[in-house]
Amino acid sequence: MNFTEKENYNFNDLVEIVKILRAPDGCPWDREQTHKSIRSNFIEETYEAVEAIDTDDLDLLKEELGDVLLQVAMHAEIESEQGTFDINDVCDGICKKLIIRHPHVFADVKADTTEKVLKNWDAIKMKTKSQKTQTQAIL
Template structure:
């Protein structure tokens, strides 16, 4: 057996044993496709981070963690008679063959752009959308399925603006943000948790509009803030000789300002 296939089979066997009611792992046995969903997202992010770092060992490890999620989902599905890893692998192989007729068929291409055009055309034919002009709502809905929420909000905002769904000037964006903030405050005071969540989402979406008008990537901006927060916290901990939980709020604020100042110098 090919070494790669042998290693993959070993992983399949390990996962099957973990899911075996007779001697398997209690944690693995209680998992469902739904409970494992957060781990798929988490492992995907960690894989991307490893690739950005260029650390080959970290990349291999994170790809393994991501592969585990695929095998685990397929194992659970096979236990319910839905599909197996075989169908998953065959499905993606056939899709790649169909969408690369210039490699597996007689089609000729002259550029990468032609490859992309062929891919989209074949994809549309597979979904029965060939020759149809897609609705704007259909286009935007795709972003909610393939992008993190903050990135999806920015793309939805850009496409909607391109279709004319736009304010005349930035004053309208500021007014909308103020309106949504007030509605959020009212929801916190009088509405259900579900309505509060809905209004908070509207505030975030308005902030994304403001970012778009100022050519700011909201996801990148938030990532920067996350990193700065951790850097300041790390600096605070370097100043202390006991856990932060043992400090008063006033002392923590003083440490925070000291850390912030040092990182700026």
């Protein structure tokens, strides 16, 4: 294993740690996990992050967001091992979605109120997802 401990870690370190955990000489439990076996963990960590928001506990929120991020990294690594996509593809997809859905920031569309932003967002989402009805959630 080629890993150096640090005082501070970043996103790339997380991705590397997950790869090490799932490697043949890594952690037996982590290697066995599938999307379905850690599905409930993903839900639980999301609920815990929401609880931290609801209780205004920023230290807990920081911790729980890390747990949610771990879940994303694990699911992406599982697919990376299958050759379907990796964490960079996940990041690429969300970046492209944010750019497309914010033409008032990244292009020449005018939207100077939240109402206009949400109207544009819904229209773009309906067009890009071929939806026939609007949703109120962003993303």
